[in-house]
Amino acid sequence: MNWILLIIGGFFEVGFASCLGKANETTGRTSFFWMMGFLVCLAISMFLLYKSTQTLPIGTAYAVWTGIGAVGTVLVGIFVFKEPATFWRIFFLITLISSIIGLKFVSSN
Known part of the structure; x- marks a missing residue:
C-alpha cells in the first residue's frame, strides 16, 4: 500500500x-x-x-519519489511546454526510469 502512496505522491510532485x-x-x-x-x-x-x-526505507522512498517527479516533469515539459525531446534527454530519461524500477526491486519492503 505504501508503494501506491509513494507513486501517487510522485504524481503530485509532477x-x-x-x-x-x-x-x-x-x-x-x-x-x-x-x-x-x-x-x-x-x-x-x-x-x-x-x-x-513509515514502512519504506527513506533513501529508497525519496529516490523513487523524486525520480517519478523528475520523469513526469520532463514528460510534461516535452508534451505540454513543447521542450525539445533530444536523443540524450530521452536516453537519460530511460536510464532514470530503469534506476527507479531497480530500486523498487532491490528494496526489502
Missing part, C-alpha cells in the same frame, strides 16, 4: 512542478491560481511521501 511552470508563464489572478495549485500539490505530495516512509 503536479506542483507543472503548476510552478505555468505560474511563471502567467500574471495576475491566473498566476495566483497556479500558485495555489502548486501549494496544494506540494502539501499532498509531501504528506504522501511522509506516509510512505
Whole structure:
C-alpha cells in the first residue's frame, strides 16, 4: 500500500512542478491560481511521501519519489511546454526510469 502512496505522491510532485511552470508563464489572478495549485500539490505530495516512509526505507522512498517527479516533469515539459525531446534527454530519461524500477526491486519492503 505504501508503494501506491509513494507513486501517487510522485504524481503530485509532477503536479506542483507543472503548476510552478505555468505560474511563471502567467500574471495576475491566473498566476495566483497556479500558485495555489502548486501549494496544494506540494502539501499532498509531501504528506504522501511522509506516509510512505513509515514502512519504506527513506533513501529508497525519496529516490523513487523524486525520480517519478523528475520523469513526469520532463514528460510534461516535452508534451505540454513543447521542450525539445533530444536523443540524450530521452536516453537519460530511460536510464532514470530503469534506476527507479531497480530500486523498487532491490528494496526489502
